Amino acid sequence: MKRLYEPDAYRSGLLPANFWDTTENTDLAQITPLTDEVTVDIGIIGAGITGLNAGIELVRKGLSVSILDASHSGWGASGRNGGFVCMGGSKNSWHSLIQKHGLDNAKQFYRAQIQSIESVEENLDSLSLKVDKHSNGEWEMAHDSYAMKDLVADAKFMQHNFGLKSTIYSPSALKEIGLSSSAFHGAVQNPHGFAINPRKYVNGLRNHYLNTGGMLFGNSKVSTIERQDNCYLLRTAQGVARCKKLIVATNGYTADNWIKGLSGRYLPTVSNILVSRRLSAQELQQQGWTAHEMCYDSRRLLHYFRLMPNRHFLFGLRGGTSLSENSVKKSHVRARHDFERMFPAWAHIETPWFWSGLVCLSRTMNMYVGAIPDWNNAWTGMAYHGNGVAMGTWTGKKLAQLAVGEKTKIPKIMTTLKKFPLHPLRKNFIKAAYSWYETQELFQSIRQKLF
Template sequence: MAYPPSYYAATANDAPPPAPLQGDITADVCIVGAGYTGLSAALHLAERGYRVVVLEAERIGWGASGRNGGQLGIGQRKDQRSLEERLGRDWAHRLWELGVESNALVKELIARHNIQCDLKPGLLHAAWKKGDAEWFRSEVDHMASEYGYTAMRYVPREEMREMVATDCYHGGILDEDGAHLHPLNYALGLARAARAAGVVIHEESRVTEISRTDPALVKTAKGTVKASHVILACNAYLGMLEPRVAGMIMPINNFILATEPLGDDARKLIRDDVCIQDTKFVIDYYRLSADGRLLFGGGESYSPNLPKDLAAFVRKPMLRVVPQLENRRIDYAWSGAVAITLKRMPHFGRLEPNIVFAHGYSGQGINIATLGGKLVAEAVAGQAERFDIMAKLKTPRFPGGTWLRYPGLVAGMVFYAMKDRLP
């Protein structure tokens, strides 16, 4: 089965052909889903000596892990001051420490396993409104004084215009620990490392049922895995496999395009080759690829149905930011689903003593999902203290539950999209 068309699929490193599960096998741990969470969990468990089987319904990195904007953040999805107000200073500090580790873990795995994924440094947060720039300035001071974090600096409006060829922004924060990469090649690299450590990965092996027994029996159309532990790592593609947690996450579609190679104009567009994300609720995020294309994510859709012309759909917000690309060709356009939570923080937990899950990264998946896999592996191994820091986060169910959650999402997204357009 081929990957959905995208720039990432077209430039993916070689991957072995899929080997669907055939027959009945046993393992210490069965992981459902071969995205960042599942692959990271598999690798860390195999390094501890566990026999691990990964079942993937489609291909490795099929979902958001292989289609996202490629931006590697630091910290959690919510800013630290919001977490302090909501959770208290001590808990916010523990979450920050995990967030810092998540960024470092991705870089360490890439270096240790020689993953070729075009890793480049620098993430620029761009202030869409004047008030956002004022908040940025105070955020830099707060992170330095409260957390000792000095890798970010405030960028005034004049310098923003030098760094990015647009007049849209009122200021920004440059985070030197942020980075960007080729997300599908990162996932494929994790899979290669996991296989080298002894993990067995079966693609095109959709799980249809998981028994609530010990050991658990994980069923596919053509086989079963009997395992002492099960890890659910499906994120936006969970569907109704596990109704007990499906209503806590909402799959939403994101859209990205890739222009033709821009040649010398690429670095005129983004001077320092950093990745950029703005402060709108429906954010724009963009960066340069290794071959000098602009990869731009943006646009808003409040329906599970995709726009008929994805390129035209994303081109509109792109030209609002960089109108000088009006005559440039669009070579690729694609979509993918991410899982959000109401609080925009990830959802970790246990469904049975031997069934754990992690999902709902809300757009912060490269670093937090990679760390999530490591924390899930620790929990399976009986060291759940760090996993519990995340699992203690309260994740409310979306109003309307699994089936009726979309009307509420539409109303909320329309409201915040209107706020994006106000001064």
């Protein structure tokens, strides 16, 4: 299998230093590999948020379903993310989406993003999942005064075009509500979204799927997919799953030479998370950060952070195109440096947990939901651009509807999955883009200091 990252990025089993492992037990001994031949209506590859939501929906519709995962449910991005249930699925600005696709198509995409948050909420309610939910919407923090002006202009633009009613906060207003850091020049609060413990969410989905009759096989990497008598044969080291229809839910962990229709059409990049030890009430006061709102900053390679209900602080950092031991170490140093810069009162606080994982981009910089190019009865949902907790939930449900032939609307913006030009080199291009963003930020911070 041709992979875009170093072998360590795909090694199955528990991740070292992942904070979520301390909150939920993943018993590797309980994972059953596929050792035989099974025949089902629908085979799903990937037991993350997308695959599990598709599986739950299909079992509910009365179909027989088998999910195969190379490691275990939630091993991919779904069980190691920041738990932001938020709008997303694109790296394009709303301005450019409207310009390129028109306001009506942009509105459909916007509605889908709101629905995606609602679909997580529905899951939590209907499956009675306890996931440490908190935060009233999502807060975008301006990293400099120029960014603050842009945020205010964007908020007006969003209200005008989509009716999004956000609230603007000055630095002093932020201080009053317990979101204080001299790193921020104000913020805009989008009322949509909330935060969760993602591992609890995935485990809850998995349990429901299994309890309602779904089949799940871990340690079952699908090495080849063959067509035979109008069926797909999903071959693993020890077994084979035969299915009439197929859903591929492998997102950033997809191998590049595995499914011809997907090859060269997606681009995994790295996101990293640092988690602090439990902070005391006094330590929270010292920084002036006592609120449990989920936040991200306005940088292109953004930071995302939130004080969790258990008073551990989660601090995430996007960017990176390597998961070699050395690169992970560098990202760790950078995350720690940025954490200390943005939260100086906590510069002495230990951050014992740090881990990385793959998010997925596409050439159009929009997510994809639909058929796998050139294959019949096979679908995929991917390239959530780092926001797949809500969007993966929504997409999983949509993939299930597509697989049973139900009429369902997918916004046009999500229906293109183009090949990257010179796709074998695409990781180098994103690396160059990241370096360019870093240089831009350096100039911006000089400008901020000088003027």
